[in-house]
Amino acid sequence: xxxxxxxxxxxxxxxxxxxxxxxxxxxxxxxxxxxxxxxxxxxxxxxxxxxxxxxxxxxxxxxxxxxxxxxxxxxxxxxxxxxxxxxxxxxxxxxxxxxxxxxxxxxxxxxxxxxxxxxxxxxxxxxxxxxxxxxxxxxxxxxxxxxxxxxxxxxxxxxxxxxxxxxxxxxxxxxxxxxxxxxxxxxxxxxxxxxxxxxxxxxxxxxxxxxxxxxxxxxxxxxxxxxxxxxxxxxxxxxxxxxxxxxxxxxxxxxxxxxxx
Amino acid sequence: xxxxxxxxxxxxxxxxxxxxxxxxxxxxxxxxxxxxxxxxxxxxxxxxxxxxxxxxxxxxxxxxxxxxxxxxxxxxxxxxxxxxxxxxxxxxxxxxxxxxxxxxxxxxxxxxxxxxxxxxxxxxxxxxxxxxxxxxxxxxxxxxxxxxxxxxxxxxxxxxxxxxxxxxxxxxxxxxxxxxxxxxxxxxxxxxxxxxxxxxxxxxxxxxxxxxxxxxxxxxxxxxxxxxxxxxxxxxxxxxxxxxxxxxxxxxxxxxxxxxxxxxxxxxxxxxxxxxxxxxxxxxxx
Numbered sequence: 001x002x003x004x005x006x007x008x009x010x011x012x013x014x015x016x017x018x019x020x021x022x023x024x025x026x027x028x029x030x031x032x033x034x035x036x037x038x039x040x041x042x043x044x045x046x047x048x049x050x051x052x053x054x055x056x057x058x059x060x061x062x063x064x065x066x067x068x069x070x071x072x073x074x075x076x077x078x079x080x081x082x083x084x085x086x087x088x089x090x091x092x093x094x095x096x097x098x099x100x101x102x103x104x105x106x107x108x109x110x111x112x113x114x115x116x117x118x119x120x121x122x123x124x125x126x127x128x129x130x131x132x133x134x135x136x137x138x139x140x141x142x143x144x145x146x147x148x149x150x151x152x153x154x155x156x157x158x159x160x161x162x163x164x165x166x167x168x169x170x171x172x173x174x175x176x177x178x179x180x181x182x183x184x185x186x187x188x189x190x191x192x193x194x195x196x197x198x199x200x201x202x203x204x205x206x207x208x209x210x211x212x213x214x215x216x217x218x219x220x221x222x223x224x225x226x227x228x229x230x231x232x233x234x235x236x237x238x239x240x241x242x243x244x245x246x247x248x249x250x251x252x253x254x255x256x257x258x259x260x261x
Numbered sequence: 262x263x264x265x266x267x268x269x270x271x272x273x274x275x276x277x278x279x280x281x282x283x284x285x286x287x288x289x290x291x292x293x294x295x296x297x298x299x300x301x302x303x304x305x306x307x308x309x310x311x312x313x314x315x316x317x318x319x320x321x322x323x324x325x326x327x328x329x330x331x332x333x334x335x336x337x338x339x340x341x342x343x344x345x346x347x348x349x350x351x352x353x354x355x356x357x358x359x360x361x362x363x364x365x366x367x368x369x370x371x372x373x374x375x376x377x378x379x380x381x382x383x384x385x386x387x388x389x390x391x392x393x394x395x396x397x398x399x400x401x402x403x404x405x406x407x408x409x410x411x412x413x414x415x416x417x418x419x420x421x422x423x424x425x426x427x428x429x430x431x432x433x434x435x436x437x438x439x440x441x442x443x444x445x446x447x448x449x450x451x452x453x454x455x456x457x458x459x460x461x462x463x464x465x466x467x468x469x470x471x472x473x474x475x476x477x478x479x480x481x482x483x484x485x486x487x488x489x490x491x492x493x494x495x496x497x498x499x500x501x502x503x504x505x506x507x508x509x510x511x512x513x514x515x516x517x518x519x520x521x522x523x524x525x526x527x528x529x530x531x532x533x534x535x536x537x538x539x540x541x542x543x544x545x546x547x
Contacts, residue, residue: 005347006347016379031389031392083272107483107484109282109285109286110285112521113284138278198371213369221488223378
């Protein structure tokens, strides 16, 4: 009975995804019919039509979030390592500051910084959008990588150094292969967070930088079910695809150098 | 010298990005006092705080936001912990249950709203099912759950994402519990129920609490969900801030910032209280 309950809850949670995936193909669905009338996939037609420019925006959006992910990981790695293996003054304060974006809403902060971004020429362009996108994913990236570093410890890297490897070799051949699971988890998280940002992209990008979220959001706002579902399905499918390909690519890239396995 | 500086150098890039965040906060505070030099507003005043604190609609919005965050966080924690407990107890639990439940965590809030929309509008899937079961006779008998003053749609959207999140973090910590502790309790004559409440539950309590705080803080400061399926009165605080911010009347901007500062302050106070509570929980349970 109790096993049934946990399955029931999870089933109820997952259930709405089924009509979401059906809606793009529905021609009409009169109340109170349970089974809709399927027709041509109007939403997908719109998505692929040259006029909507949706495919290009999707590709641009994926590109933007990959850039955000790479930068976030590149800056989070040394930071996580410093927190894991060094003791220094102000460590607790820095840890707290890095955690802040999880607590203090981005809505408030992005409205606060908007004027300065306009003044500095960072508003209404990609650089400003990338910069603001770095913030929400950063706490998660540092946290996940920090746990990975703490798990593997510093010993193997030190051994490599003692055996004559330089810092870059240690990073490439020892540290990165060892913390690869953490890197993959962090990248996935950061990518999804960036790809899903609507408000800060809209505010800082000023409508000039158009991401896929910004195409999807007004469709949901209008309650246009066929189009909104189509774009949502594309949204989720693209996340799944990027995450799977990224995971494979990163594993493949470091499989040669991973001498420990 | 270099050795001492090294950790700071390693942290420098992250702190540069975080300085944008901090500057955003400071800037919001300055603007809330009416200091926006670019618009020629340089007089520092408490007027905007007065305006906001004197308006009844602000307190209605505040109450609405707290209610939504509290309800969605509470329901998520309650159901999420219970389901996590059931999955943890059932060692034979199938793999699909252990993996598929995570899907909503990766789904953005806007799509969660669409799901609520598809399922729970008066002509939605649930109302069709209820009609075919003979529970309702026409569309209007189905309660208005979207754009409703009770915020039911908003709470369900947040809960839909919150429950799996709580299941995930609770299962994560449950897996780490040393089973010998539980066995010891059972050997000493505790019933399974007593072992849960005396041994396992206190150990996962900080995690559940953290989960609640994270969910609360997120929904308290997020704009998308209440904007999409919230009622036009009362509005959630971030929606009010946004509407004032985007108004053509630039003199409303400081008021938007007052609301932003209040949202941020409440979130920060919450975390502070949490840290204090966490310490006393630790003290109590050793």
